[in-house]
Amino acid sequence: MPTYDGAETTLETVECEKDVGVNIDSKLKFDKHIQTQVNKANQLVGLIRRSFRYLDDKSFCLLFKALVRPHLEYASSVWSPYKKKDIESVENVQRRATKMLPNLKDLSYEESLKLLKLPTLRYRRLRGDMIETYKILNNIYDERASSGIFTLSSGSTTRGHSLKLVKNRSRLDLKQYYFTNRVVEVWNSFPETIVTAKNIQKKTR
Known part of the structure; x- marks a missing residue:
């Protein structure tokens, strides 16, 4: 048993x-x-x-x-x-x-x-994903729970902001839609002023 x-x-x-x-x-x-x-x-x-x-x-x-x-x-x-x-x-x-x-x-x-x-509910889910990503990367959650969820890009020639994420390769179609993969492209497209904002309520021009 x-x-x-x-x-x-x-x-x-x-x-x-x-x-x-x-x-x-x-x-x-x-x-x-x-x-x-x-x-x-x-x-x-x-x-x-x-x-x-x-x-x-x-x-x-x-x-x-x-x-x-x-x-x-x-x-x-x-x-x-x-x-x-x-x-x-x-x-x-x-x-x-x-x-x-x-x-x-x-x-x-x-x-x-x-x-x-x-807004559409689809937009609301995307917005929620971005808020969760911001909180994880800015250590708003307990690090014991959030540490290691994302991998930051370390390439010196990488264009974009300072918190750019690495997208993991996956053989399964399903895994492409996991939270840690589906947020990467949208998050990486943001400007530096967004990803390094002091809080999620801060508005930028």
Whole structure:
């Protein structure tokens, strides 16, 4: 019988396990987690629709940001979708939700977001990735947990800023979309003033 932490315990093989609110499947594709969160978010959109006879733009934004969007963003750096169907599945929650507003029913999704001053959820995930990268590289997290996640470029002829990252090669397509790989190109494209900003709230011209 195998042992675990000194106690005789049989470890069960499972296809999916929930840890800190994220459903992690055996292939690290996060299909179940994405579908679960999309279903929860859609249920809350339906609850808002049934609970409010009339919504103006301001009330809609407050409710969507507080009740719906967190389900589609929590720990997204871990499970961020890379398949087109999953990206659209997540985005469609916000797309359908905007149609609750009478003044937006005949507008395109892009036009609706512009009037509501809301970004796409895809953009929000990218922004979240960049914030996480900034925090890791600037040692905002405990170094015992964040040390070694990224490799800084050491080439003397490398163009770009002083915190340029090295992108690891991978034989598997799936690994290309891991957090540590997918953020590299965007992060490396930033100017020095962004990556060395004193804090994430600092605005640059």
